[in-house]
Amino acid sequence: MFSSIRSKFIVILLLFGGLPMLIVGYLAYESASRALLSQTKEQLGNVVEKTAQQLDIFFQTAKKDIAFLSDSPFLQLSFLQHEFGQRLTDVERLLSEYLKTHQYIQRIYLVDLLGKSILTVDETTIDSRQMNFWTLDWFSATLADGAALFDPMQAVDAAPKIVLARRVHDFKQRQQPIGVLVFVIKSEAFIDYVRSLTIGENGYAFLQNHAGYLIYHPEKTRILKDRLMENSDVRLQAHVARMRQGQAGFGDYRFMGLEKFLVYAPCRELDWSVAISLNASELLSDILRLRQRVMTLVVIVLALINPVAYFFIRGVTRPISRLIEGAAALGQGDLEHKIRVETSEELGALANEFNSMAEAIKSGRDELIALKTFNENILRSVSSGILTVDGQNHPTSFNASAASILNLEPRGNGGCAPLDNDEGFSKVLGLLKTTLKGGKKRLHHQVMLDAGDGGTKYLEVHTTLLRDSENRTLGAIADIRDITHRKRMETRMVRIDKLASLGELSAGMAHEIRNPLAGIKTSVQVLANRNQGDREMILISGILDEINRLDKIVTKLLRFSRPSPPVFKPEDLLPILEKALDLTIEKLRTNGIAPTYGWVGRPCPVMVDREQIQQVFLNLLLNAIKSMPQGGQLEIAMQRMDDIDGMGVGVLAMGMDDVHAYESYVRVRFRDTGCGIDENKLAKVFDPFFTTDPAGTGLGLSIAHKLIEENNGVIYIESIPGRGTDVIVLLPTVES
Numbered sequence: 001m002f003s004s005i006r007s008k009f010i011v012i013l014l015l016f017g018g019l020p021m022l023i024v025g026y027l028a029y030e031s032a033s034r035a036l037l038s039q040t041k042e043q044l045g046n047v048v049e050k051t052a053q054q055l056d057i058f059f060q061t062a063k064k065d066i067a068f069l070s071d072s073p074f075l076q077l078s079f080l081q082h083e084f085g086q087r088l089t090d091v092e093r094l095l096s097e098y099l100k101t102h103q104y105i106q107r108i109y110l111v112d113l114l115g116k117s118i119l120t121v122d123e124t125t126i127d128s129r130q131m132n133f134w135t136l137d138w139f140s141a142t143l144a145d146g147a148a149l150f151d152p153m154q155a156v157d158a159a160p161k162i163v164l165a166r167r168v169h170d171f172k173q174r175q176q177p178i179g180v181l182v183f184v185i186k187s188e189a190f191i192d193y194v195r196s197l198t199i200g201e202n203g204y205a206f207l208q209n210h211a212g213y214l215i216y217h218p219e220k221t222r223i224l225k226d227r228l229m230e231n232s233d234v235r236l237q238a239h240v241a242r243m244r245q246g247q248a249g250f251g252d253y254r255f256m257g258l259e260k261f262l263v264y265a266p267c268r269e270l271d272w273s274v275a276i277s278l279n280a281s282e283l284l285s286d287i288l289r290l291r292q293r294v295m296t297l298v299v300i301v302l303a304l305i306n307p308v309a310y311f312f313i314r315g316v317t318r319p320i321s322r323l324i325e326g327a328a329a330l331g332q333g334d335l336e337h338k339i340r341v342e343t344s345e346e347l348g349a350l351a352n353e354f355n356s357m358a359e360a361i362k363s364g365r366d367e368l369i370a371l372k373t374f375n376e377n378i379l380r381s382v383s384s385g386i387l388t389v390d391g392q393n394h395p396t397s398f399n400a401s402a403a404s405i406l407n408l409e410p411r412g413n414g415g416c417a418p419l420d421n422d423e424g425f426s427k428v429l430g431l432l433k434t435t436l437k438g439g440k441k442r443l444h445h446q447v448m449l450d451a452g453d454g455g456t457k458y459l460e461v462h463t464t465l466l467r468d469s470e471n472r473t474l475g476a477i478a479d480i481r482d483i484t485h486r487k488r489m490e491t492r493m494v495r496i497d498k499l500a501s502l503g504e505l506s507a508g509m510a511h512e513i514r515n516p517l518a519g520i521k522t523s524v525q526v527l528a529n530r531n532q533g534d535r536e537m538i539l540i541s542g543i544l545d546e547i548n549r550l551d552k553i554v555t556k557l558l559r560f561s562r563p564s565p566p567v568f569k570p571e572d573l574l575p576i577l578e579k580a581l582d583l584t585i586e587k588l589r590t591n592g593i594a595p596t597y598g599w600v601g602r603p604c605p606v607m608v609d610r611e612q613i614q615q616v617f618l619n620l621l622l623n624a625i626k627s628m629p630q631g632g633q634l635e636i637a638m639q640r641m642d643d644i645d646g647m648g649v650g651v652l653a654m655g656m657d658d659v660h661a662y663e664s665y666v667r668v669r670f671r672d673t674g675c676g677i678d679e680n681k682l683a684k685v686f687d688p689f690f691t692t693d694p695a696g697t698g699l700g701l702s703i704a705h706k707l708i709e710e711n712n713g714v715i716y717i718e719s720i721p722g723r724g725t726d727v728i729v730l731l732p733t734v735e736s
Helices: 005-070 073-083 089-101 137-145 187-195 234-244 285-331 346-381 400-406 423-438 484-529 534-561 573-590 610-627 649-659 700-710
Strands: 105-111 117-122 147-150 162-169 177-185 204-209 214-216 249-255 258-266 272-279 385-390 395-398 408-410 416-418 442-450 456-467 473-482 569-571 593-600 606-608 632-641 665-672 714-720 724-732
Touching (some): 005 147, 005 177, 005 187, 005 285, 073 105, 073 177, 089 117, 177 187, 234 258, 234 272, 285 346, 385 400, 385 423, 400 423, 400 473, 416 423, 423 456, 423 473, 456 484, 484 534, 573 610, 573 632
Parallel strands (some): 593 632
Antiparallel strands (some): 162 177, 204 214, 385 473, 408 416, 456 473, 569 606, 632 665, 665 724
16 A cells, blocks of 8 residues: 555545545435434335225224114015015115215125025116025124125135125014125225325335235235245245234335335224335435435545645656666566656666666677577477476476477476377486486487377487586486388388289299199190099099189289289279179178268269279278178278378378379278277288188288289278278379
């Protein structure tokens, strides 16, 4: 609070000028609000009490009227006339005239002791139909007590009505009841006392009986007691409970999100209570206006204090503020900031010294930034990953290549951590730890990692101690290179050399085997043409079958070693695939395999030899059928690929240079749900004579590999034992 001269002065003015004003205003507001609230409560209480008295007087008058009419001999004789079957014309006329002079009555019933009406008279008609009131509570109460004033609010209808009933006695035998006189009182007659109460803009009065039902409400009448509490809080429930007990009172509550004020008083003639509800904001409107005026006065006083204090101390604090801003800017690195203090005092000399210091710091900083930028550019540009650690083997820095190779993310203070798999990061840290302990370099150390796609990632790591200009050990540094592509290319070259050697050997063997094999076959055929016995013919037939089998193997060897030169033409792969499917359709059906095939996206022609590609597709289909002897799913999808990153990790790893030879390819993917291939056998699937089928020759995939290479393509196999195999073939498009 007292961090500056200006704030100190302003706080003093507020304490000795604004605080007393606040205290006086608060006390005045509290005193006036209590007086206004007490006066308002008293006035509203008087209104409610007066309205309750008016209702009591109304029903007292009605009781006197029905008592006078029930004691009329003329009315008593009407019950005897009814017993003798005489018409009640005279009493009808009497009661009609009575209704006209007593307009609060809506209907009059004459009811016999069995509860059946003998005459009904209302404002417009006289109804002689009999109605049965025997089961109604008010009728039983009238017979028992002699009179009843009853509000039948349990039945919900258009408007509330009050039933006033009194026993009629025999005019000779005064203790002998002969019937019941019933008044049905209009709701408007007693509701008008409550409806006429208008308090302010939003205030209103309502009438409730002690059973919890609303007799009158300005928005909706006769609301059940359970629904009355739906949008209220516990305070209203407490008020309603006191009203049902016939108590008077007042208090506040919340209804439908609004804060309200309630005043209520009981009636004496009926178990009713009259209540007035008023919005708290309207009740306290005068109080709120007073508070607003007090607050306005306080704000005006405080607003006048601020500019006075500001202009008074501006001449002193302004130079100091500029010095503080300059020092803060210098601390944040803004060395271009100049402090301008237009005074010849000590503050001006201090500002000049600040500016000179900033110039010297700026010059040194620029030299350091240039050197740091140069070193960072070197680290950023090298393809090798650089990782440094301190003496406790904690990472302190790394470059972008290290982040890419080890999949790192930065942490605080120049450190780093792996995003997911930390195998490579842990092994490199282990080598650095060894270097820190032994103090010796580790050169050309190879690290094998799981690449996450079923393959292996190879790193070459060099480690050495990191020293400063005084030859003190600061930590260790690792030079990391990803040699996965080189290792895989070496493996591929070994395979190509092996296939080439096997091709030359196979060609020589095939020529050497085919010549004597032809002589043997001719000799056996000559023997077969001579008359031989059945046993000899069986033997000769077996020899010929084996010779034909050997001939097929020799033919495949020659096709592998010296395939015919491809004749390139623009071809649509779909007809070629359909032809291969036609040749294998019977085997597919027999094994319960329903293949799905087609283009993903727009068809694209390729530049290939049609017959050779058809032979490749046929070999791949036959291998898929053999892997699913119990049936399964075979999906063949063809798709144009312009982005080499989407061709599959395995394809890029096995043939990166070949893939980059053309701008676009068509990828043909054979995916089956067969038995799959073990990882230790997957690397040998293209080797000649390697097979997992006892009846196979092991030359199918070798020939397919050779033909794909002859057609400038790439073939790769991915497999998971027990889940299936994916064979991916890439063939260059015509346009590329």
